[in-house]
Amino acid sequence: MQILQKSKKSKARTGKLKTSHGVINTPFFMPIATKGAVKNLSTYDLDELGTEIILANTYHLYLQPGEKLIKKAGGLHKYMNWFGPILTDSGGYQVFSLAKIRKIKQDGVEFQSHLDGSKHFLTPEKSIQIQQDLGIDIMMALDVCPPGDSNQKEIIKACDTTYEWAKKCFKAWQKTKKKQQLFGIIQGGIYKKLRDQSLKQITSLDFSGYAIGGLAVGEDRKDMYKVLEYIAPKLPENKPRYLMGLGRPEELVFAIKQGIDMFDCVIPTREARHGRLYQFCTQREKGAIKLFDNLAYKTSIIKNEKNKLDFSPINNKSEVKLLRQYTKSYLHHLFKIQEGLGLRLATLNNLEFYLDLMRKIQSAIRQGKL
């Protein structure tokens, strides 16, 4: 990763990350396409939003439609008609989110498919093989993501397994032509000592980049901030730093100030489907949440009746024509009648907000404001 600017006000930085499908400006946000689609959007929509990279999921694509099918199709890029960079999560998060239907063993995770109940065994090597078959740009090592309320013993165990698996992933990756990048993941919960140890272990392996995992999984928000502030600056400076799974806009700003370069989160897309819209606003407005400088944002619920007679555009400043043309009243109506177009417009709105936020942040770092 090439670093272009380092802030004097914080540990924030801007740069460029090269991948085999293009260069990405950092810090950046990845819209989530778990199963090979950003829900409700086409790749044309993603282009219009200025999307630079998306995130997909190894476990989900392995189960359906299967990595072999995608390989036959010419890889995930060709299969889903997206020719920018793709990062895949290894399946490690499903260790956490699908806790009821899996067993962690020494060599890997045993899953029972949430689709048909069939049993599957995901090993570090298998995860790498799947990600290679998918042909994506940035692979993630298989890790164990323990819940936020785990005790110290459980976190230690998760760290140990994560390290063992990281070594196996690294070894499997070394045997390939290394056209794809591989990132390692640091665990350790909210314990500084464990984070330090995990950092030391994982960074002993020369990964393409390093991620902080195991945050925003149920722990206290204050603890999350403390750990992030503590560990982020310790990550290797010349490599991309990825904070997995976060977050709210103010959390992204905070993390960027600690030196994080990469993010992904379901918030903009999921909340869009539930009718919550993100928008920039002035700091004085009711419900405004301050970000930095003079920038603030608020959310609103389009289903609320107050929108029924609001014939103003969804976002009159949007670069997306649809968002300038369709009114809030109409979007309210679309949600009431449960019409898919509503989901699409809301998703466009929220992703444009998140991607715009990152562009504003990049610009602020360049101008020395962040």
Next chain:
RNA sequence: GCGGGUAUAGUUUAACGGUAGAACAGCGGGUUGUGGUCCCGUUGGCCUGGGUUCAACUCCCAGUACUCGCC
């Protein structure tokens, strides 16, 4: 015109001679390496007038509205 039925929250409805429940709508909160419209909380109500009874949303009578059938 005659006869029958129904009237409970904004809507659709439940129960009961002794504190009227629910769903949807409304309002508020939640969602963090995806839960495809989800989860949690919350504000609203017995058609009107008489009668019986210790006590009536409930039983009786009248009115009103709606509805079905007949002429």
